Amino acid sequence: MNTRRILGFVAQVLSPSSKLALDFTWGKMLRNVDSTVKHQTYDHIEEALDQAMEWLEQTKQCHPDYPDKLCTLAGLYQSMAGDNTVAEELLRKALVVAETRDSPAGLQIAVPLNSLGLLLLQQRRGEEAEVVFQRLLKLVEDRLGEEHIEVATILENLAAVQRQTGHTDEASKTRARATEIRRRARDEDSR
Numbered sequence: 236m237n238t239r240r241i242l243g244f245v246a247q248v249l250s251p252s253s254k255l256a257l258d259f260t261w262g263k264m265l266r267n268v269d270s271t272v273k274h275q276t277y278d279h280i281e282e283a284l285d286q287a288m289e290w291l292e293q294t295k296q297c298h299p300d301y302p303d304k305l306c307t308l309a310g311l312y313q314s315m316a317g318d319n320t321v322a323e324e325l326l327r328k329a330l331v332v333a334e335t336r337d338s339p340a341g342l343q344i345a346v347p348l349n350s351l352g353l354l355l356l357q358q359r360r361g362e363e364a365e366v367v368f369q370r371l372l373k374l375v376e377d378r379l380g381e382e383h384i385e386v387a388t389i390l391e392n393l394a395a396v397q398r399q400t401g402h403t404d405e406a407s408k409t410r411a412r413a414t415e416i417r418r419r420a421r422d423e424d425s426r
Contacts, residue, residue: 257297260290268311281316284308288325295332302336302343305329306350319358326351342378345371352392361400368393387416 268283288308295301309325312318329347336343348371355364372389379385390413397406 254297254299257294260294265307265311268315281318284312284316287311302329302333302347305332306346309350309354313354319354323351323354326354342374345374348374349389349392352396356392356396356399359399361396364396365393365400368396382416382419384416384420387413387420390416 265287268280268287271279271283291301291304291308305325306329309322309329312325313322326347330344330351333344333347348367352364352367352371355361355367368389372386372393375383375385375389390409394406394410394413397403397409
């Protein structure tokens, strides 16, 4: 018996709704999707993704990281099945769930916000993406500080949106701020 099977058995025996058991089953679902791609049975990708989504929905109450798993699934729908509509639905759902679970000091909504912003940017829906990235920027600045390295990443994404929507001067200023934050972080690390 291989290690993966033993761990799965132990996880199920301990408690089928334990985090260990849920994470094991989630990993199994993702390996099924990966196997479908490796064997080039592309017509079965959506079926494997749908099975993973169905299982996730059935067990969502047990998942403390349910919004993150929705984001992962959204990324898979987008990249493997080419289904941006389902991906967007999942990201918006992850955002709603994260908002209800997030503590005042938490950043659980950051992942779905960033993922949604990137999806909207890719779809050339710049005005919507800008609203999402502005919200994310405020959240991260408030929680981590205006000079945090994560702020630089958000600013770079925001600059891409601003360029896409034709606001090149604004994009240059936003990009310059991101570059300055990264420079200061690099200088701090080298001390």
